[in-house]
Structures are given as C-alpha cells and as structure tokens.
Amino acid sequence: MISSRETLSPEAQLAEWVEMNKKITSQGKLATYIPALARANPHDLGAAVVGINGLELTSGQWHVPFTLQSISKILSLLVLLMEQSFKYILSKVDMEPTGDPFNSIARLETVKPGRPFNPFINAGAITVCSLIKGKNVDERLNKILDLIYRCTGRWPDLNHEVLLSEWETADRNRSLAYFLKDMGFLGNDLEQTLELYFKQCSIEINSLELAWIGAVLANSGRHPVKNTQIVPGEAARIVKSLMFTCGMYDASGKFAVSAGIPSKSGVSGGILSVYSSNKASLFKEGCGIGIYGPALDEYGNSIAGIQLLKMISKAWEMHAF
Ligand code: GLN
Numbered sequence: 571m572i573s574s575r576e577t578l579s580p581e582a583q584l585a586e587w588v589e590m591n592k593k594i595t596s597q598g599k600l601a602t603y604i605p606a607l608a609r610a611n612p613h614d615l616g617a618a619v620v621g622i623n624g625l626e627l628t629s630g631q632w633h634v635p636f637t638l639q640s641i642s643k644i645l646s647l648l649v650l651l652m653e654q655s656f657k658y659i660l661s662k663v664d665m666e667p668t669g670d671p672f673n674s675i676a677r678l679e680t681v682k683p684g685r686p687f688n689p690f691i692n693a694g695a696i697t698v699c700s701l702i703k704g705k706n707v708d709e710r711l712n713k714i715l716d717l718i719y720r721c722t723g724r725w726p727d728l729n730h731e732v733l734l735s736e737w738e739t740a741d742r743n744r745s746l747a748y749f750l751k752d753m754g755f756l757g758n759d760l761e762q763t764l765e766l767y768f769k770q771c772s773i774e775i776n777s778l779e780l781a782w783i784g785a786v787l788a789n790s791g792r793h794p795v796k797n798t799q800i801v802p803g804e805a806a807r808i809v810k811s812l813m814f815t816c817g818m819y820d821a822s823g824k825f826a827v828s829a830g831i832p833s834k835s836g837v838s839g840g841i842l843s844v845y846s847s848n849k850a851s852l853f854k855e856g857c858g859i860g861i862y863g864p865a866l867d868e869y870g871n872s873i874a875g876i877q878l879l880k881m882i883s884k885a886w887e888m889h890a891f
Contacts, residue, residue, distance in 0.1 A: 580619075580852060580886075581627050587881045588615055588630040591863075591874040598865025598873030601837045606735035610636070610839065610864035615874045617862075618778040619882075620785040622855040624795045632777040636862050637732045639836030640672060641780070642714070642770035643695040644809055649713045650698050651805040661685075662701060662755055663694045667816045667823070672837075672870065673742050675749060684753035688816045690834065693746045699766045700750075700757040707765045714770055720800045721786045721793065722779040732838075733772035740764065771836075777860035780842050784858020788846040810844055814890070818876075821869040829879045830889030831859070839864030839872040843879060845888045852886040 578586065595613045602608045616631035638645075650659060668677060668687040678684050678693055686694035704710035719725045747764055750756045756763060785794050787810060791801035813832035818825040825833065833843040839862055846856035861879065863872035883889050 581629070583885065584617060584619065584627050584629045584882070587878055587885075588617055591615055591878045591881070592630070594877060595863060595865040595874045598863075598867055600864055601839075601866055601870065604732065604735050604739055604837070606729075606732045607637075607838055607864070612865040614839075615863040615878070616777045617878060617882075618776075618781040618860045619853070619857050620778070620781040620794070620860075621853045621857045622785060622789050622794045626778065626781075628778055631862060632860070634862060635729075635774045635776050636838045636840050636864065637729050637771060637836070638773045638775055638840065639771050639838045640690065640695070641834050641836040641840050641842050642773055643690050643698070644813070644834050644842065645714045645717055645783075646695065646698050646702060646766075646770055647689045647809060647812075648717060648801050648805050650702055651808060652801065653703055654701065656808065659698075659701070662757070663689050663697050665689075665812060669820050669823075672819050673746070675742070675746055678746070678749050678753070684749070685755055686750070688812060690812060690816045692743055693750060696743065696747050696763060696767050697750055697755050697757070699770065700763040702766070707762050707769065710766050711769050715773070717800070718773065718775070718779070718783065720798070721783045722775075723782075724779065726773050726775055726779075728769060728772045729774045730772070733768055736768045736771055740768065743767065775840070777840075777862045780840060780860025780862075781858040782860075784842050784844045784860060785856075786858070787844045788856035788858055790846075810846070813842075813844065818871055819869050821867075821871055825871075825876065826890075829876070829883045830891060831879060831883055832890075833879065835871045835875070837866070837870055839866060839875065841872055841875045841879065847888070847890070851888055853888070
C-alpha cells in the first residue's frame with residue numbers, strides 16, 4: 571500500500587517507496603557486456619529529488635557512485651546544441667524513436683540514407699560526439715565535464731576501470747562508428763570520436779548529482795539556486811522532448827504511458843528524470859529526479875527504478891497528461 575501524502579512527509583514517502591521496490595531488484599540482472607559493470611551491488615536502489623526551489627530529498631543508496639553510460643548522451647547533445655544549429659544537427663541525426671535496442675545497427679542500413687534515428691541510441695550518440703568541436707578529445711570532454719560541474723558544483727571523475735572495460739569490449743560500437751563513417755555521418759576522426767564516447771559513458775556521478783542536472787533541465791536550463799543560465803531554454807526543451815520519446819530504449823513508449831516523465835536511462839542502472847509542469851504537484855514548479863538501481867529489466871532499464879518512478883509519478887501527480 572502506498573501511504574497517503576497526508577500521513578507521511580515527502581522524505582518518508584520516498585524512503586518507503588525505495589524500501590518497497592528494493593524487493594524487486596532480485597528480479598533484474600546486472601549488465602555484464604561491459605565486465606566492470608558487473609561489480610555493482612544488484613540490490614542497491616537509491617533516489618534523489620531536487621526541486622526548483624532547491625529542496626533536496628534523498629533515500630537509499632543515493633550516494634553510491636555509478637557511471638553515466640547512456641545518460642551522458644543528454645550532456646553531449648546539450649553541448650552540441652550550444653555549438654551548432656538544430657537544423658544542422660538534424661541533418662546528421664534524426665529525432666525519431668526506433669523501437670530497436672540501443673546498440674542496434676539494423677536501421678542504419680535498411681533505412682536510407684543511414685542517418686542514425688535519434689541521439690540517444692548508440693549510433694546517434696557516436697555521431698553527436700563526432701560533431702563536438704575541439705582541438706583534441708580532452709578539450710571536447712571538458713565541455714561535457716564543465717556542464718556537469720555547473721549543474722552539480724562538483725567536477726566529475728572518470729571511472730577508469732569502466733573506461734578500460736568499455737574500450738576492450740567495444741566491437742559493436744566500433745562497428746557502428748565504421749558504418750557511420752562509411753555513410754558520411756561521422757564528423758571527426760573515428761578513433762577520437764570513440765574515445766570521447768567511451769569517456770563520456772565512464773563519467774561517475776551519484777543520484778543526487780543526477781537530480782541536480784534534472785533540476786536545471788526542469789528549470790529551462792537555468793540553475794535553480796545560482797540562477798545562472800547553464801544551457802539555453804530551447805536546448806533543454808529539445809532534450810526533454812527526446813527523453814520523453816526515446817529516453818528509455820525500446821521501452822520508451824511504455825514508460826511514457828505508465829510514468830509519463832521525460833527520462834533517460836543508462837546501462838549502469840541510472841535514470842535521470844525531469845518533471846516540469848504547472849500542475850498541482852508536490853513539486854509545483856518542477857524537479858529533477860536521479861535514480862540508481864543496477865539490476866536491469868529485459869530492456870536494460872533499472873527494474874526497481876522504473877517501478878519507483880511510477881510510484882513517484884502517481885503519488886506526486888507528475889504524469890505529463
Ligand atoms: N557504454 C554503453 C555502450 O555504449 C552505453 C549504453 C547504455 O547505457 N545503454 O554500450
């Protein structure tokens with residue numbers, strides 16, 4: 571039973587839902603195709619919510635660091651949106667959901683002209699990485715790290731074990747990159763592009779920091795407390811729209827129906843959710859939500875994280891419709 575919001579404080583509600591959903595972590599599986607990810611504790615579940623007014627709620631293993639993985643695709647796209655016109659980006663990466671697994675290569679060949687379907691599948695994210703300007707990989711990576719720093723107040727580290735593991739098991743991502751190069755959709759040097767992609771996936775963060783990034787997006791790109799414009803409102807809007815339609819892999823449609831909150835998941839078990847609305851929600855003006863639960867469902871989304879978000883959405887009236 572979900573307790574009513576009259577009887578429990580929001581913090582106590584969140585703690586109760588995290589505790590309830592911990593039980594279903596045993597039904598999920600850790601990602602093992604990047605071997606270092608298999609070292610996570612499958613029973614961890616953490617959540618953090620940051621409101622536009624700066625209110626922070628945390629629960630469970632919110633402090634456990636994990637790698638951004640696919641959630642990093644949001645950040646590189648934001649960097650690119652600040653450098654290039656939307657029209658130009660659209661000519662290189664489409665903005666359509668696929669219904670395919672995130673690392674699928676199939677449609678690059680079957681749907682002409684081989685342009686990746688959206689920036690959140692691996693093919694699209696690799697293309698986005700190839701278009702970010704900079705003298706070398708580190709200069710490009712620093713733009714992503716700096717964006718995180720401006721949202722969270724902490725300069726993030728890379729997890730070098732995950733990075734190495736990623737590099738050593740990159741056959742699929744290499745295949746995607748070579749195919750994209752052949753079709754003319756890769757901007758920069760292939761090796762440098764892959765290096766940037768692997769490095770962005772290996773950035774380490776925790777649920778609370780993730781929620782701060784979400785709060786910035788919920789607040790149309792403006793830091794809720796420092797009141798500085800970190801990304802243009804238009805870039806935040808584009809990214810949130812894509813999160814709603816393409817953020818949860820080939821379960822995006824189902825998640826949009828059930829939880830109805832723009833979200834982006836990663837294979838390490840993180841989920842970044844952004845609620846922005848003027849409805850009569852507990853978080854009236856919006857909030858960011860950061861979830862960590864490394865046990866994954868059949869689509870590669872955090873099995874307990876999804877259920878937790880459904881509860882949060884229902885109880886705090888965050889569904890988009
Ligand atoms: N690093 C992972 C990969 O490229 C990211 C994918 C994910 O989180 N779904 O396969």
